[in-house]
Amino acid sequence: MKKIGFSGTLDPITNGHMWVINEARSLADEVVVFLSENPAKKPKFSAEERKSIIALSCAEQGWENVSVVIVRGDYTARAAKKQGVECLIRGIRTTADFDYENLIQQTNVDVLQGAKTVFVMPPRDLGSVSSSFVKALEGPIGWNWIMKKFVPGPAYHAWVLSWLRKEWETLWDYEHRDAIAIAHADDWFAQLTGATAYGGAARYYHNLDHLVHGLCEIRVWAANTRPDPADVDIIKQAFWFHDAEYGHNPDPAALTNEEASAQLWLGSHLGQEMGDAAELIRATDHFQEAAITHRLKDILLCVDLAILGQDDEVYQNYARAIRQEYIHLPDATYRAQRGGALAHLSRKAQAGELFRDAYFADQYNQRAIDNMQHEMERLAVK
Structure with a gap:
């Protein structure tokens, strides 16, 4: 034929x-x-x-x-x-x-x-796979990880960008902004989701999936706890930018990823009160937990760490993605460093100090302990 x-x-x-x-x-x-x-x-x-x-x-x-x-x-x-x-x-x-x-x-x-x-x-x-079936998946936490299994890569990418676009337009109230403000916000959406930030080819974990998952976590947390809407917006602003600058710079004089991301946010001039979200971005630096304080720090850190408490399939995808982000490290070095980081986080979870917000602790703490323990066991096998 x-x-x-x-x-x-x-x-x-x-x-x-x-x-x-x-x-x-x-x-x-x-x-x-x-x-x-x-x-x-x-x-x-x-x-x-x-x-x-x-x-x-x-x-x-x-x-x-x-x-x-x-x-x-x-x-x-x-x-x-x-x-x-x-x-x-x-x-x-x-x-x-x-x-x-x-x-x-x-x-x-x-x-x-x-x-x-x-x-x-x-x-x-x-x-059972149809367009209507796939559409019905959108919304709850983890929807993007599920959808990814049922559509080809370009369809998934387009769908995720469309979803993120709606989140972005809502955050910056496009309905009530003038054309100049919308064009400015559009430029920043393109930058954040593009090749130099979350859309980059080398972004195996801190990528568009990470953005979608975190924004879903924030949405569901807010729906269940009813915080001040202004605080929810600050958390979303910080989350959009908190890993926008991400890399492995060996130069000790270089800015940390968190500080570079905070500076990027301050330079965006997207909001009127920029300093609050900038300090919150800085607070996501896990190596300076005691040094940086912010009233919303515990929530943003919980959102960032919620991936640790997901079901096994999602966690395995996350673990593989992290390995790819550190592909520059020899296997033995990676196993040692990753194992050490997991041991630290696991001790905190067992002490009830990983998820410092009660809502996230109830949702994810025990599953996070189990996931990290299993990954440490796999890392120990040579």
């Missing part, structure tokens, strides 16, 4: 869709993805954004024989046939899917004189 088509709204494209596209590649020389632009639907991403995400996702797999076409104002099956595509491919997950898709394919052929449909059945682990 020369050409085969795959159609859908694909908002976002999932690993299930990717499997079907790959099956199509085994059946034809060329695969055309027909991207529906349905005015009755309100997709998260525009048609052009979805086209880019799909193209990047296929390119990431090295699939050079896949193209993407946006269908506007026509039936997909009819548009496909006009482009010389005689068959569409669809994934069938359930009997309900079959009944629906069979009706659609009969309409496509008998009413529209469009392309026929070939049905394939995805493997069991992809049987």
